[in-house]
Amino acid sequence: MAVFKKVEETFLKGHKVFIPSVSIDCVIFGFHNNQLKVLLLKTLYAKEWALPGGFILKEEHVDDSAKRILEERTGLQDIFLQQFYTFGDPKRSDQVYARQMIKELQIDVPISNWLLQRFVSIGYYALVDFEAVNPTRDFFSESCDWHDIHELPEMIMDHRAIVDQALLTLRMHLNYHPVGYNLLQEKFTMPELQKLYETILDQKLDRRNFQRKMVSYGILKKLRERRKGVAHKSPFLYVFDLKKYHKALKDGFQTTW
């Protein structure tokens, strides 16, 4: 059984390729049907779900580890990734689930095994195009699925707190870095962009003020095209003006002082 082999190999040989004590957890946000979604893995040997995560190769930049983990779960490259916090509570206890696993799989693993040690976990959040993602489970899980941010299932360890922290950070960053580019299709309408903001911020925004503010950033290009086949008045399509978008990101959007 391939899964068994792979899990056993990770337990027994992981310490040769990964650095110990440090893991990575990714909160992958997507947007679909006007809802903010998070990509989760159903654990094999527990009823809870888990964040896509992994370990850091001995000579790998931590950012690259996160990127690698993300590519494996989504099939996407060039993902928008942002480190947001490192979780260092000794009682996060990655061990509980790991112990359950070796018990279920009846792998012969000493208590000193690297995976049974305490882990500090570096949290990254990612913004991805929901449609483009091909959710792919890993060897420690039975499936990989999107979950509405408002209806998250039971999650292992402190993963729920990690999601909450990621969302808080994303909300903060929203003021500095317009995120639509990463979460929407190439072409989108203003109402769609607004729904995205409303969903992330979990509050209603004024239609007209939102439009004015977005336009004022000067990073959007309004197309002559309109969204077809929808009920009511057909809205205009927009795309990000990548040149101006990246320039604005570099210069920063807001400073107050």
Add this chain to the structure above:
Amino acid sequence: MAVFKKVEETFLKGHKVFIPSVSIDCVIFGFHNNQLKVLLLKTLYAKEWALPGGFILKEEHVDDSAKRILEERTGLQDIFLQQFYTFGDPKRSDQVYARQMIKELQIDVPISNWLLQRFVSIGYYALVDFEAVNPTRDFFSESCDWHDIHELPEMIMDHRAIVDQALLTLRMHLNYHPVGYNLLQEKFTMPELQKLYETILDQKLDRRNFQRKMVSYGILKKLRERRKGVAHKSPFLYVFDLKKYHKALKDGFQTTW
């Protein structure tokens, strides 16, 4: 020689008490003579300076490790501490300096020694009362001193970049969390508070607008007392209204949306 003993012990027995692969670096900010200062350690076996840092005890919360490290260097408890980024470039190479040390001290250490491995470092910044600090060196350094943020000496590894990142983060946080409370004496004048802000932000601010804005936060108490013995008109003293200060911190100062 006590230093030798302690360093040797860390190399040889550190892996029994600390978790591997993870270190902590602290950027300790103080304010003195209208200048922003950073507390640095002069390394024993190199000409460069280093950030106060350390490792995480096996059962210790990472926040507590940072707190412990800070207490050891400053003699202060209850310090304002904020995790701001985790540095994970494999080429940060903590090893260079460690290797230099074992060469100088002629300690017999195998290449597999825990301290010669790659480290991921969690960055914390701290805001402390300059006057209250008693700078104390550790066993890897010959002295511990304040340095002006604008005149930093040569620093080991990526420590300079860590300081820069800490300062950037502090500037960002300034909009959300007024920091005067941690960096100034209990009683202070408005011009002193303004100097602090100007120093952190590295820009002049308008006297009158600054005062109005600060007062509008409603977290200061104006005393009847004035600063005595200074040239020119004596300025009023202020203290933080701790009750309102903490309430404001919890509620947040700014949200824009």
Add this chain to the structure above:
DNA sequence: CCAAAAGTGTTACAAGTACACCCATGT
């Protein structure tokens, strides 16, 4: 008595908020 710093107030402009009208589209 004067230079330098501190206290205070006013005005102009930009940004954010609230709200109203008309238009296009599918049912």
Add this chain to the structure above:
DNA sequence: ACATGGGTGTACTTGTAACACTTTTGG
């Protein structure tokens, strides 16, 4: 034809920026 959502404009409120005058103090 009409209900629903989309496009656009305008007044009001708040916040930020720029700026001037008076007061106090030590030298």
